[in-house]
């Protein structure tokens with residue numbers, strides 16, 4: 001979890017989760033009805049934060065939940081352990097139930113109660129060591145269904161960075177998962193992924209394992225109306241005054257992008273700590289913005305380097321940043337289209353309902369304008 005007045009980096013806690021209330025309610029409702037959902041969205045847009053809150057509310061309503069992140073795993077066994085542990089925690093209340101089982105002394109000191117809690121799941125001392133990687137994996141994939149059935153509970157499993165699952169073995173893993181999942185009753189899955197193209201393909205192409213397995217929903221932005229009271233309250237909590245118009249200026253600069261807005265507020269806050277002022281002025285905002293840009297520059301440069309290997313991309317990017325039509329005389333439209341497709345694929349830009357393009361990260365757009373003007 002993240003720290004600081006304005007948390008930046010990892011998933012945020014409930015009190016720092018701004019907006020998206022209707023979306024969260026809708027996710028809770030769908031999952032509660034047993035519908036699986038897939039959310040794909042660019043990096044740092046707040047997918048994991050939303051998902052954690054959804055699971056928290058589902059637990060509050062009595063459901064079992066489990067969350068695993070595919071970004072972390074080195075292999076099948078590693079993944080199987082995580083999923084089994086996450087499932088069992090619902091019963092034992094202990095995070096690493098399996099490792100306690102491995103340590104017989106520890107388990108025994110925990111009392112017979114512990115073993116009894118797991119008995120009907122055929123898990124006992126030495127359970128994991130006796131199984132091959134594949135046996136353990138199959139067991140892990142079945143466990144949500146077994147638990148839901150035995151305990152007469154709804155089980156909701158969240159898989160983060162789902163597109164990375166093949167990293168632990170190969171793409172066959174998707175077929176294996178689907179085979180298990182579709183046989184399960186009273187289990188709903190929430191799939192998250194930051195590689196949108198891969199996620200879309202996996203869930204919407206006929207030949208793919210997860211074809212039509214989950215409802216795909218777009219992640220809504222965070223509105224100004226939600227940001228303003230949060231930001232005012234946060235600054236006030238440190239005895240700093242800021243008026244709503246100034247906060248709107250901050251949101252305009254960050255474009256309301258979840259992480260960039262938090263980051264910008266954070267830099268403004270540190271600026272005030274240094275000057276010792278307790279009322280936010282335009283100057284603080286400007287200084288904070290410059291600092292935030294400076295800190296983001298290495299990340300933006302990396303994205304630019306990565307994109308610039310392709311012809312025309314820099315030019316198209318610049319024209320889009322200027323708000324101009326990307327298609328121009330003298331450059332073959334196919335080339336422009338390829339550049340746009342690449343930018344869409346990398347989630348640098350998005351297509352609006354009206355068919356124009358906007359930057360996912362308005363501060364990146366601003367960065368391009370500043371860089372390319374020189």
Ligand SMILES: Nc1ncnc2c1ncn2[C@@H]1O[C@H](COP(=O)(O)OP(=O)(O)OP(=O)(O)O)[C@@H](O)[C@H]1O
Pocket residue numbers: 002006007008009010011012016017018019020042043044045046047048049050194222258259260262263
């Ligand atoms: N609802 C929100 N309210 C306020 N800030 C948010 C919100 N969602 C995300 N953020 C900001 O964005 C950061 C990243 O959030 P989170 O890890 O949930 O995003 P993500 O899409 O899962 O990112 P990644 O692609 O790195 O997995 C948070 O640390 C926070 O600064």
Ligand SMILES: [Mg+2]
Pocket residue numbers: 047048049160
């Ligand atoms: Mg995430």
